[in-house]
Amino acid sequence: MNRELKRVSIVVMFMFIALLGSTTVVQAFEAESLNADPRNTRTLYDSYSVERGAILVDGDPIAQSMPADDNFKYLRTYANGPLYASVTGFIPINGAPTGLEFALNSELTGTSNSQFFDKISDIVTGATPKGAAVEITIDPVAQQAAWDALGDKTGSVVVTEPATGRILAMVSKPSYDPNLLTVHDNAAVTEAYDSLVNDENDPLIDRATNSLNPPGSVFKLVVTTAALESGDFTPESTFPNLQTYTAPGTTSEIENSGGGTCGGGDTVTLATALRLSCNIPFAELGVQLGDAAILETAEKFGFNSEFQIPMDVATSVYPTGGLDDAFTAQTAFGQYEVRATPLQMAMVSAAIANKGIVMRPNVVEEILAPNLSSISAFEPEEFGRVMSAATAATLSEMMVNGVQSGAASNARIDGVNVAGKTGTAQNGSSEPYTLWFTGFAPAEDPDYAISVLVEDGGGMGQTGFGNLLAAPIAQQVLEAVLQK
C-alpha cells in the first residue's frame, strides 16, 4: 500500500503547489491591476485614510488633506477651489476622483511603484504612510489674470510656455467649488454633484482639455503652415479675389465673413487673406493643397493624437479617410468636421513661437516625496517638428501683422509685438458662434502662448466675433503676465 500512498502524497503536494501558485498570482502578479480596478472600494478608502499629498502652486497648497475626526481620517480641502478646479479636479467619498486627483492618484496616495521603498520602510518603522506632494506648472499670476479676464463668459483660457510645454494657466468657466464635493456626507455630496451635473452649462467639464469646438479661422494657421511647407506657396502667392466662391462638386456658396471681397483688387495674397481672415482665398488654397496635405500638417501639430497632461485630453480632430473638394474647402477655414480643444490651439501657437517644434504639454512640475526629495521632475518633451524655423518666422510675422493692422487688432499691447489670430466658428444655422483667439508674445522671443475659447457666442448669439470678445481677453492676460 505504501507505493500507492507515495503517489497520493505526490498528488497532495501538487494540490498545495497549486495553492501556493494561485495565491502568488493573485497577491503578487495581479495585485497591481486588481488594486487599480475602479470597482475596488478598498483603494478608494485607502486614498482617504492615508495623508494624501498636497497639490502645490509655487509652494502654496491649493489642495491638501486636513486631519478629520471621522472614519475617513482626512478631509480634502481646496484653497481657492473654483480658480483651480479645472486642474485639481476633486476626490469624492462616494465616487471616482477627477482631474489631477485622479491622474496622479497613486502618487498622491503614496502607492505608485516609484514609492515602493518608502512603503517598505514605512512597514518596518511603523510610520503612517504619506502620499507625495505635487508641484504644478501653473503660474498663479497667469491663472488669476485668465480667471478675471474671462469674467462670467462660458469658455476657457490656456497659457503655455512655448519652449517647454509647461501649462502656465488653465481656466474653465463656469467653474465649481470642489470643497462641496469632498465633504464626508454622502447625501450632501450627492446633492451637490447632481446639481452640477444637471446644470446646463456643464461646470464639471474642463473646457480647456475636454471641450471640442470647430476652430473656425484659427485653423487657418494650420492651413497656412501646410501651404508654406509645401514649397508651392509663399505669403505673396495670390488667389482670385471673389465675392462668393463655389467649390468644385457642390452648389453651396462660400462667403467671406461680412460678405464682399478680401480687400481691394482682382487678386489677394496669402498674407492679406490671413491678416484679414478671409474665407474664400483659404477655401481656394485648401482645394489646391488637398485634404491629405492639411491632414498631415494638422497631425504634426497634434490633431488626431491622444495627450495626457497627465489628465486625459480630448482628441482634436481633422477628418481622415479622404474628403472631396467641397468639404476640403470648408475644413480650410476650420469648419465641417474639424474640432479642437483650447489646449490644442495653444499648442499650434506655441509651435510657431517655438521655431516649429511642438512640445508635449504638461501640468506637473515636480513630484515630491514626504521627505521633500524629488521623485520625478518636469522634463520638456518634444512631440515633433511641424515646420522649418524659417516657415515659423514667416508665420510669426504674418500673425503680428494680423494684430497690428488686421482682424485681431483688439489683442494689441503698447510696446509689445503680439502675434495672434482670431476665429469665429459656426455651429449650425441658428446656434450661437464659438469665438477664438490664439497667439503668443513677445513675438521676437515668445515667453507665452495663449488660446482663448468663448463658447455660446459670449452671450451675443451670432453677433459676436473673435476680435470683439476673445481677443481682449487674451490681451488682458498677456498684459498681466508680461508686466510681472
Add this chain to the structure above:
Amino acid sequence: MTLNTAATSAIPADPGPKVRLPQKMRNLELFLLLVACGINASAVVLVQLGALGEIDTTLLFLGVTLSVLVIALHFVLRFVARDADPFILPIATLLNGLGIAMIYRIDIAVQDSGWESAAVRQTAWSALAIASAITVLLIIRNHRVLFRYTYIFGFLGVLLLLLPLVPGLGKEISGARVWISVGSFATFQPGEIAKIALAVFFAGYLVRNRDSLAMVGKKFLGMRFPRLRDLGPILVVWALSMSVIIFQRDLGTALLYFGLFLVMLYLATARISWVILGVGLFLGGAVLASQTLEYVNGRFTNWLDALNPAVYEARGGSFQLVQGLFGLAKGGLLGTGLGQGRPEITPVPQSDYIIASLGEELGLAGLFAILALYLLLVARGFRIGFAGQDDFGKLLAVGLAFVIALQCFIVIGGVTRVIPLTGLTTPFLAAGGSSLIANWIIVALLLRLSDTVRNQPRLVV
C-alpha cells in the same frame, strides 16, 4: 516523501518491568504548544492594537480560553496516548487561534460584541470541540474498535448527510441546504461529522472487500477494469454525491466525499482503473449538472469570467469572489497588518472567505505560513499511514489527513480561482461549530492512531 526510517528500526516492545520513561514526545509537544499559544495571544493583541488602537483586557480571554483547553488536552495525552505525534496538537491550536483572532478582528469592524460576537461563539465552540476530542481519546483506546462497527458508521454517515433534507429540521442558508437547526439559536452542519463517519466506513469496508475489488476483472488498455457487479460501492457513493449536488445544492461537499472515497479506494486496491472510472463518473455528473442546474452553471461562469462587469453585477454573480480577490491584492506580499485592512468589505469574511481576510492582513507571507501548517498537518497524518502496520489504521489515518488536504484545496482553490468556488469551511480557521468539532475529532483520531503506531510491536519481515 520518504519512508520513516526511525520506524523500521524500532525495537519490539519489551514486556519487562514497567519503567517510567521521560515523555520526550509530550515535552516537545508542550513546548510547541506554548509557542502556538503565545502566537495566538499576540495575534489577538495585535488585532486590538491595529483596529482599536488600545489593548482591551476584557477580551483577552479569547486567547486564554483556548490555551487552557489545549493544555488540558495535552495532559490527557500524557496519560492516554503518551507516544502520540507531538506536532498535530500545536498545529491545530495555532490554526484555531489564528482563526479566532481574525474572526474577532471582523467583529470589531462590524461592531458585534457579547453573544452576538462570532469570536466569542467560536471560542465556545472550540471549547466544545476540544472537549469532544478529549472524549474521543478517552473512549477509543484502540482504533480497531472502530473497525468492528464499520457498517454502523456507514449508516450513520449517510443518515447525517441526509438529515438536512428532513422537513422541519433542515435549514437553507444562502442557497445550500446543509444545515439543521439545533434549538433556536444554533445551526449545525451534520455533513461535517458525516465525513469522519464515512472515512471510518470506507476504511473498514475497503479492508474487508479489497480482494474482490482488486483482483478480478477484464484487462483493457493495460489496466484491469472491475467486474460490473463490483461497481456497486462506487456507484452508491457517486449517487450520494450527485444527490448532494442536486438536493442540497452543495458542490464542495459532494466533491469532498467523492474525492475521499476515490483516494481510499485507490490505496486499498492499488488499481488506477478505479480512479479513472471515478473521475470519469464525477466529471460526467458535474458537466451534466452544470448544463441542467442553474447554480452550478453560475459557479462555472463566475470562475472563468469573474472580472467581466456583467458577471460581476449579476445576481449570484462574481461580486463576492472579486471582492475576495481585491482583499488579497490589497494584502500583497506582506499584508496590511492585523487589524489594519478592510476584510469586512468582502461578504462572509469570517467563514467562507476567512482565507481572503487573512491574506489581506497577513499578506502572501502569512498565507504561505498557513498553507505550510496545513501541509505539515497532512504530512503527519500520511506519516502514520506509511509507518502503520494494520491496513485499517493506515487507510483511516490517510483518509482523515486527505480530507483536510482536499478541503483546503477546495476552499482556498475556490477563493483564488484554481477551481470554481464552492461553499466549504476552511478547517480550524473558519467560523462554524460543526466544522471545528469535526476537525478536532479528526485531530483526536490522528493522535490515537499515531500513538498506536509507535507502541506497536514491529514485524520484521
